[in-house]
Amino acid sequence: MLEATTALHWRSGFVGIKQWSAKASFVKLGRHLKSKQVKGYSMNIKDDMVVQFNYTLRDEKGEVIETNEGREPIAYLHGHDNMMPGVENAINGKAVGEKFTVTLPCTETYGQRIEGEAAQQRVSVKHLLGASVWKPGMTAVVHTDHGQRQVTIVKVGKFMATVDVNHPLAGRDLTFDIEVVGARDATDEEIAHGHAHGVGGHHH
Secondary structure (H helix, E strand, C coil): CEEEECCCEEEECCCCCCCCECCECCCCCCCCCCCCCCCCCCCECCCCEEEEEEEEEECCCCCEEEECCCCCCEEEECCCCCCCHHHHHHHCCCECCCEEEEEECHHHCCCCCCCHHHHEEEEEHHHCECCCCCCCCCEEEEEECCEEEEEEEEEECCCEEEEECCCCCCCCCEEEEEEEEEEEECCHHHHHHCCCECCCCECC
16 A cells, blocks of 8 residues: 555555655655666665665564555655655665565654544545445545545544544554665656656656
């Protein structure tokens, strides 16, 4: 889910991956872009590069929460707030082809849990994405000024619903198995816009 589903592909879960808070969205997810890495050249990750990686996300017991195994790599613009802070920091300086495991505190992924009424907001049912009929406990996706984010249904009426704005994985220490599979220098336009362009990327 680093992309957007749950965790990383933070519109499936990981792209992106930025820290969740009441005012921030689930990460701005990265996008899959064709790598222009030259064969035989090991490129180390630094700011202003478009990075591709594969991941498996595990909980505190080592159980797999999500993975992009068998799918396209996650891609994002490094150093531009497109990825969870902890994941981006872990990838920084790594070489293409490296595989590693890192365990991150909640403050570097989906944030600490917000408790009480501060965690609840009322939204129109028509703005809930992911199902046609809603029940308490279900996870929905909503659009915010900061992009898409996941919320949990607390109670629902005919027109309005009360949701918990905490990401489902907020407050948990998480382990990421990561493989850096590609990297290229970002274009001047990508750097100016603050995100990756191209196949599967941001379109204007």
